Amino acid sequence: MSDPYDADRPLALRCGCGRFHDADGGHADSAPATLQGRVESTLVKALLPNETLRRRFLKAVGANTARAAIASLLPIGALEAMAATPGPLEKKDLKIGFIAITCATPLIMADPLGFYKQQGLNVQLNKTAGWALIRDKMLNKEHDASHFLSPMPIAISMGLGSVAQSMRVATIQNINGQAITLATKHKDNRDPKNWKGFKFAIPFEYSMHNFLLRYYLAEAGLNPDTDVQLRVVPPPEMVANLRAGNIDGFLGPDPFNQRAVYDEVGFIHLLSKDIWDGHPCCAFGTSEAFIQQNPNTFAALYRAVLTAADMARDPKNRDLIAKVIAPAAYLNQPETVLQQVLSGKFADGLGNVRNVPDRTDFDPVPWQSMAVWMLTQMKRWGYVKGDVDYKGIAEQVFLLTDAKKQMKALDEKVPEGAYRKYKVMGKEFDPAKAAEYAASFAIRKA
Amino acid sequence: MPTETRAPFLRVEGLSKTYAGSTEPVFERVNFDLVQGEFVCIVGHSGCGKTTILNVLAGLETASGGNVFMGGREIAGPSLERGVVFQGHALMPWLTVRGNIAFAVRSKWPRWTAAQVDAQVEKYVGLVGLGAAIEKKPQALSGGMKQRVGIARAFAIEPKMLLLDEPFGALDALTRGTIQDELLRICAETHQTVFMITHDVDEAILLGDRVLLMSNGPRAGVAEIVRNTMSRQRQRATLHHDPQYYRIRNHLVDFLVARSKDLSHGRAPALPPVVEPGLEPSPDAAVAGPNVVRLKERNA
């Protein structure tokens, strides 16, 4: 992202031609993504229009001094505060699409618990029939914002599997909370090495479920494209397919893992947190166009969803949340199934009652390193070809700075940094070395 | 017998018809006139083209050669001036009797009020004696009744000329008799000009003022024109008592049995002679032949 006080990077602002230039006159591809950035960049550009001069100045006095100096001359704080104060809402009546799974808990619970109303928004939550429709209804603007699978905004922005339209991830909805569920008949066949020829269901191609399942199978020596069959199936149909014997298992969202156990057709083989503890799953996002046209509304949405996420993270609230999202208008599931998912005390389908309190969590921070990991897997499996600008895309699509800013405005604890390292099945992922990571796997698309 | 020459109301000149795909015409060199107010029957075996001639007169078909003039003008397509009663009654089954006739009436006089249309319909329904059935649909009527409706429909538009294509062919003898009487009565009342095809010799003599005899096809033609010399006030019940009846009848039957075949293949004359077999044989019989009394050349 363009930091006006970064002496090593060009300051990019929008040009009359509609694209972004760096101050040297060439075209850059990214612009300040946040309000704060925009305000500051504009001011700095106005003061120091000459790029070389700006850089020399910053190198001479250092970023902090420069910031302080400029702030003393101009009321940046006030300007930012003015920009950050909730302005009048451009659009109050919003339509938000969602899929009836527990991943979307924050954005769903914000409705019955009144968080949208608190921000002055009149939100209509539309239960949508599938991920393809979620994508289509965002593309044709029938929905203003939507529940997404977290890789989807990346894919849509890049034009993979649909027309290209800039989508953004405002928050991550949930981390962990998925599982590999197998048909009951496989309860004595739990070593993945023996799963050649199995049929698995996944909710969508551009999903963490797909990427995690492929990772898991590859670690066991299976090539997910040739040794097993992966089918895209809508989550509710996964249980029915398991019962009918059409699939051997699935890596899918809750509550359907728990539902399979409840209906006694399957058992939970592995929680997704045991593949990558803290992996992102679903996201709450919207189009870049919506953000540009309705910045205040977008900020209000942010606040509502973050408030909900904050409440959802506290284990004390989980029972209430289960009660509130169970009715027909939302998840339409038996309350006990949801409680097992949210509280982490659940029947595993093999006769045991397990207690995993962090089975699912609702950490909203959209770390850009998560986006980079997704891009490496997309490159690994051939969804995207050629050179990938990992950091560029990640920073464009995952609005980390905006999320942090909104969290701060709500007095929530804001974590530091932008890129983190992760451990996925014991192997470390360093986002700074994304390209090597993507190429480092023995099993990948040929 | 009226012998004044009225201007020909309908003139058929040199009519011939060849269907596509055949080499010989069905009929050719057909010439005859119709005078206003007269009832002409045409008699002949199947295949001689009688229905085709009627269709040409109606304007439903075009001839391959020759012309038809009505009132001095050439016929060019169907017209309300020439009403048709089809062989099958061709009533529209979704309309009542009233509806069927009203459809025709409105076609002729589109600006009439509902009351005028109703009056016309009821008048002609009454004429054919079907007043009690006027609101019924055709499926509730017998064959004879349906045919009467067809006649009423044709009469109701008061056409200049009426064309009847074997209208009683499908009816039993009893019904036929009743309707023939009615038709006779109606035509006497309305002085309608009629051209009718029939197979029934008795019917031709009862109804027709003149009977055209057609030879057999192919290349059929009008072989003779028989003038009905009996009284115009004919009655079916008493017809056969008239001595002329059997003379005319025998002449017609003889023609149909033998001569129609002999004159096929174009051997019928272009200008058919007019004969009056009903009259008593004259002393010239030896010269002209037993059944032909007087030969009259047709006026050119």
Place this chain on the structure above:
Amino acid sequence: MSAVSAAARARLQSSLLSVAILVVLLVVWQFAAAPAAGTGNSAAALTAEQIEYQKLLGKDPAATPKNAGFPTLGQMGAAIAKNLSHPFYDNGPNDKGIGIQLGHSLLRVGLGFGLAALVAIPLGFLIGMSPLVYRALDPFIQVLKPISPLAWMPIALYTIKDSSISGIFVIFICSVWPMLINTAFGVSNVRREWLAVARTLEVAPIRKAFLVILPAAAPTILTGMRISMGIAWLVIVAAEMLVGGTGIGYFVWNEWNNLALTNVIFAILVIGIVGMTLDMAFARAQKAVSYAD
């Protein structure tokens, strides 16, 4: 025994037979769906953990056995009563009563079918009256006719970009064919004699079209409409399952997501009954325009 009461007796006999078949089916259903004896474990035989496990599976050993498969008649009856008692409730966009959902579906079907009729009947007329036009349009008709609504849906969504209008378009494009073909057939097969009568009466073409051809072809046209209505009703359920939002198809899908078989079966019964009612309405209309020939 008069003819009238003989006919009434025949109807009574067939009605009784229908009822008897229904009773047999219901009895078979009840026996097949009832949970097998002994699935409810006695509480005494289990450890505390096992009891808790059973409870988490929704099977409280002390309570009545949970039904794990096909619903019993009792459960069906309860579901039917519950759904029909409040057919018009509205709990927001994702949870509405069956009456409201049906209303949405019927509206969509009405629009799609109506549009299809508006296009099919005049076009069918044209095709029926002109062999040239018929031959020219025939290849298009034959290619487009067999395409399933599920295949049209993505194309419609992609181009029309509005799911409601796409649904109506899909109904239109699937139900237009029987009406079109039947109208063309009916028009081209009008009895020649009636056309001859119209000619001799010098009937103008428009008057002929409305007063002779249309009534003559009406039974065939209405048969086409009846078939089309059946197809439209079939399609709307499929379309709504795909697109969601409102409608009886969405209701089915929503209950399917919950794996609530009772409500799914209830919805299927509703779909069947409404379909039958629509068909009966058209059958009446067909009878009204038919004539003996």
